[in-house]
Amino acid sequence: MGDTETRSTRWEWRSAKWFILATVAIALFIEIFLYGFLVPMLPYMLEERMHQDPKQTQRLTSISLALHGLVSAFGGPLIGHLADKAPNRKGPFLIALVGCIIGTFMVACTTDVGVFFGGRVLQGISGSGAWIIGLATAADTVGPERIGTTMGFLMAFVNAAMVTGPMVSGLILEMAGYWFTWSVPVVILVIDIVARLLMVEKGGKEDAGKSLAGAEESDPLLGSPREEEDDAKTPRVNFWRTMLSNSRVMTALLIGVWGPTLNTSFNATLPLHVLDIFGWGPSRVGLMFSLLALPGLPISPLAGYLRDRIGTRTPATIALALQGVFLVLLGFAGNKHYEWSSAAGRGQALYIFCCIMFGTLRPFVSGIGPVELTCVVKAEEAKNPGIFGPRGGLSRVFSLVEVAATSGMTLGPILAGALTERFGYYNMCWTLSVVSIIMAIMARIFLGSKSMEEKAIQEANAE
Structure with missing residues (x-):
């Protein structure tokens, strides 16, 4: 019994409001940071790494930035619908992170324009997922009476990312070179990975405690007969x-x-x-x-x-x-x-x-x-x-x-x-x-x- 209680208390900080909100804040920060981080580097990437005609730089830059928004706009409703059907939000949140990592790797390493735009599409989809699932998780965590303050806190991180993204990449690219510049988002992504893996969303602590104590009588993914009956009676x-x-x-x-x-x-x-x-x-x-x-x-x-x-x-x-x-x-x-x-x-x-x-x-x-x-x-x-x-x-x-x-x-x-x-x-x-x-x-x-x-x-x- 004592061991179970000790192990159960380890979940406390992982399901605490402050940790969940910090995890969401990091996710939003990295998404906006990567969007702005790329802007000062685009001329170098397009002309030096992908060997595009300098006359095409402005057009390709505009396409790259617009593509991120267009993918998010069209993919958002589908992501939201699928996230609401999922048994929990941590899974989709982690999937969005995987997409972000793959997309960032493609953008950083490629010397081909097609692969570059493919990476931008993945970044757009994963970024949209981070916003949708992250904000939904935050809203579930704090309740409607604190939603304004919570969103204000998260928007402060977004504003910080808007400022630091282009500033950091512009300075480091000039001072230390291309590959060292990419070390900054890599470090932030590692922090993001750790935080999302450790996070237990609202209700997770109780579920975890039950699992540790062996008190689960049915699979929560399937639901109890009473839950299914109530769900059938609920008008949709x-x-x-x-x-x-x-x-x-x-x-x-x-x-x-x-x-x-x-x-x-x-x-x-x-x-x-x-x-x-x-x-x-x-x-x-x-x-x-x-x-x-x-x-x-x-x-x-x-x-x-x-x-x-x-x-x-x-x-x-x-x-x-x-x-x-x-x-x-x-x-x-x-x-x-x-x-x-x-x-x-x-x-x-x-x-x-x-x-x-x-x-x-x-x-x-x-x-x-x-x-x-x-x-x-x-x-x-x-x-x-x-x-x-x-x-x-x-x-x-x-x-x-x-x-x-x-x-x-x-x-x-x-x-x-x-x-x-x-x-x-x-x-x-x-x-x-x-x-x-x-x-x-x-x-x-x-x-x-x-x-x-x-x-x-x-x-x-x-x-």
């Missing part, structure tokens, strides 16, 4: 129809598209614009991208805590409206038609200030989808337990979030680049500002508040 509905016909869900998903669209629009327009208007080179361009990402590191957990306290409606409405204002100011900065914003030093200062404000406001917009969709699913489950199946539909929820995010990542550079080329940077900023204001209005009308959540809980309890 079409998950996709229920979610996509909900105005709150659709608003959250539209904002989930808009956030990455705006964020990645800077990738396509900022470097050329600041070079043309201010004469800034790569070092100052890198500084601008740091200003867009660094404020999110301390602010993301605070934004998540605020969502838990008052809901998403008010913070999102204010942040989206302010984004619209600063988009207009961004277009004015350095514009020679307006003396007040183009005087020596004033335009540069205004542009820097706007970048800082975008970095500050981003966390209040970026975590809306996970919070809102989780709340909707939990509310439906509270009214009709088992309505979305035994796994609760959370993997499918985060597949919708992933599709929205990757769609925005693909749309942003295309939309901003086309608008800038056709109508100019100033008009591009005005156009995006109008969209942001529309999103703010939709957020005010349709998103949830704390009073709405409390009312839903009361109604569910009354039923």
Whole structure:
């Protein structure tokens, strides 16, 4: 008995909330880190290792980045559906890691363009799996009352990966060479492997204790006769129809598209614009991208805590409206038609200030989808337990979030680049500002508040 208790206690830290959330955070970090890590290396890889014509570098780079988003967007719903059918989430989580390792190995080692794109496809699929299954695991671990703070914590790791990925690869490639550069993601992947193997998801500790004590009377994968009977009596509905016909869900998903669209629009327009208007080179361009990402590191957990306290409606409405204002100011900065914003030093200062404000406001917009969709699913489950199946539909929820995010990542550079080329940077900023204001209005009308959540809980309890 004593040995069983001792061995059982070894599971405590492996199934602890902090360890599960840390494992998910590492998984999300490595996925975003690898996406950004590759960007500074692509010209060298395409021209020196794959011997492609330098004239094709821009086109192949764009295809490589867009392919990651397209694969994730199309594969997300299928991954979410399969993950919800699996008996647990650890298995699919590990499979996604295997795909990431193989894809990364193909990208790093190949000298053939076809193999390179094959590796990018694997990275896209595994990255989508990491996001969907990881966020679903996190939501299951903490419950709806802490989902905002949890997502804020995870988004802080995502912001850190966005900053460190391209910075680390750019510096090490120049200083130490190609193969030493790849040692960094290898080390992070090893940590990821260990964490995912050790993790015991919610409920795992109890199951493990039963296994050690020899108390299992039936295979949990098969389920007990009572569970099967209850499952047969549970009314099922079409998950996709229920979610996509909900105005709150659709608003959250539209904002989930808009956030990455705006964020990645800077990738396509900022470097050329600041070079043309201010004469800034790569070092100052890198500084601008740091200003867009660094404020999110301390602010993301605070934004998540605020969502838990008052809901998403008010913070999102204010942040989206302010984004619209600063988009207009961004277009004015350095514009020679307006003396007040183009005087020596004033335009540069205004542009820097706007970048800082975008970095500050981003966390209040970026975590809306996970919070809102989780709340909707939990509310439906509270009214009709088992309505979305035994796994609760959370993997499918985060597949919708992933599709929205990757769609925005693909749309942003295309939309901003086309608008800038056709109508100019100033008009591009005005156009995006109008969209942001529309999103703010939709957020005010349709998103949830704390009073709405409390009312839903009361109604569910009354039923």
